[in-house]
Amino acid sequence: MANIKSQIKRNRQSENQRLRNRVFRGRARNFVARARIALVGDVQETATEATMVAVSALDKAAQKGVLHKKNAARRKSPLMKQLAAMAK
Secondary structure (H helix, E strand, O other): OOOOHHHHHHHHHHHHHHHHHHHHHHHHHHHHHHHHHHHHOOOHHHHHHHHHHHHHHHHHHHHHOOOOHHHHHHHHHHHHHHHHHHHO
């Protein structure tokens, strides 16, 4: 346990940030998983909608600093490729 006042505050801030980041990271993960499931299915509309929601969640996580922007782009790329292949 920290004895220094500034370190106690820093630990408290880190815990709050961890919990906040966890929400955005988990949301992005869930939406990407749903998009992958929708892309395997046959319905174009639901796949498109699920993919756009996943892309939005990844962008929001990157915007908040939870994910690096290139990490978010790397995760979006296969989803968009699958969606484009499905449209053909």
